Amino acid sequence: MARKRRNLADLYHSLSIGVTAVTLLLAGTGFIIVKSHSGESWNQREEIILLISLVIFVLNAAALWVKAVSVRTTERESAHRATDWWPHSDPLTGLPRHRWFVDYLEEKLADGNNNRKTAVILLDIDNFKLFNQTMGYRQGDQLLKSVSEVVRQNLRRGDVVCRYGADELGIIAPCDSLEEARALGSRLAAEIESCPFGCLEQLPGGIITVSVGVAVSPDHGESSQELLKHAEEALENVKHQQLDKYAIYFPVIKELEKGLLASEKDFITTVKTLLSLVNAKDRYTYGHTQRVLRYALMIARKLGLPEEEIKIIGYGALLHDLGKVYVPNMLLKKKGKLTEEEFDLVKKHPVIGAEIIKPIRSLRSVIPAVLHHHERYDGKGYPQGLKGKEIPLHARIMAVADSFDAMTTNRPYRPAKSVREAVEELRRCAGTQFDPEIVWAFIAALEEDKESRIS
Template sequence: MNDWQTKREENLKEVRITTYILCFMVFTLAILMTAWNASLALSIEDIFAFYLENFILIMCFALILLACIIVIKLNFIYSGFMFLCLLIFAFIGYYNITYVKEMLIIPVAYIAFIKNKFFGCCLAVISGILLCFRDFWTYGSTFPNPNLESDIIFTGVMFICAWLIGSIASIELDSRNHLLALANKDGLTATYNHRYFHVYFKQTLAEVKRSNGSLSLLIFDIDYFKYYNDTFGHPAGDAVLKDLGQILLQQVQQPGIAARYGGDEFCILLPGNDSKAALQFARKLKKTIEDHFAENDQFKQLPTGKLGITLGLASYPEHTKTGDDLLDLADHALYKAKKTSKNKIELYFNVLDSLKGMCDQSEMGLLSSTKTLLSIINAKDRYTYGHSERVLEYATKLAQRCGLDEEEVRLIQYGAYLHDIGKIEVDVNILNKTDNLSEMEWEVLKQHPYWGSEFLRSIKSLEIVRPYVHYHHENYDGTGYPVGMKGNDIPLGARIIRIADSFDAMTTDRPYKKGKSYLEACSEITVLAGKHYDPELSKIFVLMIETDYQIGHAACSVEQ
């Protein structure tokens, strides 16, 4: 809810409570006046007897005060006005005093304003019928009957007031909803807009924190949408966005919302969903969107041959302790998915997040700086974005295949993820050069393991990982760099990362060459086993790739 909406609700609440209090004050005054008029003709000795005989009057007065306090405290103003109507009728029936009936206009007008004109008019008619019934009961059916005629006219006045006030309130509500839609909704897709998304995200996150719940955020865009717009025109692109908006409105249920974040990018907030539930929702949504556009022949001309979407997903509190950076994390996952391969769902992951519980306060800033530096490296070396994540995946599986304990596997994960952090010192032109490097450029590049190791020196919790980063380019036969270490003198973690790093480099497409197939890369690792790579680890790795990635029995298989 926006600030102005909150202010409006507060003002309306104040009006309701004030009106209710004033009504009870007037009704209380009527009771006091009745008691005063009745006691004027009595002597002082008879006053006590009068109030003793009219105990119900005193109880009614006490009940009014108690009800007023309870209604205001619990904010049951609607029920309070209905209770007031009952008290007015009870007062008229018991004391036969009709001048308080004018107070019925206030509850009738209030109900018409708060609910709608139908409820207000119904209350006016019911009140009028009860008044007319009392007139027949009290004065009989003889005519002329001034009291009956007066109450019939009064009923008509109440009905007109209810109709008028209810109609004005209905028009105001429709106008407000229309203005809210213009302010909060995207005109093309009918989903919420960028501005409202941030307002709702802030509000929902606060509620989730108070209830110790979970919140997931999906952000996605359409693959090759610019290509589609350029090929078929923006009207065709707008039609796709409009259809996509309708799908989101059908799939996303309250309290979740879908919003157009910009261009062909959409955000979905899912309160009460952890990453597992959100991932299941994302898969269902992706399939629904792809099935909807499957028959569109225009999409068959896209590079992928169909409409595809790429999604990034992050969850609170699983991926972030504060939730404030949830959008950044989901966007990071989307960016990673777009850079590595489109048309997929990417769940946010950063191995460094698990270090936060191990670092002292002084190291937290350094850890954040490390994540920032990795982002910079990915931006500089654009053709190898996601390289660290893939090396992490291969190294983790190889370490597990080797039977290492969880602690050692975790340290190898840190080393694999950070192995290229020293590239921050390498000029971007060297990293992205398509020709052969000069001798001087090659000498600069060979220093990145050392620079990475020196950077980690300041983070005590990563001290044990430094050798993995420092020696991950050492060859098993001693021909590697930066120091020429050989054999089992090279730390086990560095030897594992060496194989994982080389395998990903072999299978990654570059501007100047196409990546090898998994089969070809496994063959090269087998040929270089004992020279560049640990021979035993090479056997385990090739068997792992054959098994886990189902590439078939390679010509380089372990039996050879």
């Protein structure tokens, strides 16, 4: 009985040696070790063991070979799938087109072996229509190519990008969470913003920004339609949130739109975009416009002007700094005193603003306020050096409202004055810089206003 148990143990040990060889095959090794117990020759038992080991080895090797062939075939198919868009790529960017993107997304979602989530990230170039109008379509094409290349260079292994729309790029990315997908979208947006595109010298700030919409499967849907719909809605929400920052300015424009021709409504859209661009590049301008609007309306009502004229003054306040869109960002935010050359450049913004709105017939009544809000009552202002009543009434109102807000707001080069200090400065400059009648009307309005009452 003991002899039988020892033989079984030897058999198990020998079989283990053979199986060990098969296990080693998984790591790429292909050999068998069989230990002989006779020391001189192979006996029948050992030959049987060797035969069994060889059979096990061959069967396992065959199974592994079939699996390896299957994996390589799948890899080749995936590699081919990842490049089969070349014949159908977008000729401008070299990226696959929208149709391929959708097909590839459906394939990824249908892959049962994929244990990770699938994210769709949409990047929309902000103000791309404005860029085309300002710089020309050739430069717009160049910008789109450059942005596409920045995105392509910053993708991870396994991510793919396509041209999703006229000014949109779409990315399919494996991820473990929505937060990871959002982080990727934010990183790509930051890379684009930090890239010094050569075609942006004439635009304020010299940067291009993108809005990002993200959706992740299965969190936001398991089909391509659900996922893309959610990503597009997320993108729209982001863009609306950006516009909401400037929504306080747009109700006045919406009233004006009612009387516009169809051709002029497109231009109003451009004006809105320009306002957003100015406000986005300079946080001071963002709040400054709404405060000047409020002060100008206070003055107009205190003077007892008719409602139609008050509305025009509101438009003027809304648009008075529109020309700053062409003033370099570094000058708007400079902490020190401007040089004479720099100040000459800043002084061009009233003329530029007037030129921007000149094509809109219904806005022509606003031009005097935009063009002359930096004139002085003593004739020492700009751009035309008008004096006294030569300066249009709306511009004289704008000058007081604009200067008061500038004095009561912190700036990089000086702290804000108190309301009382600013009022004293208005009194001191009445008759030189400002129309005295406008100054007295504004001071009276401030004393009556609960928010701005002089203390």
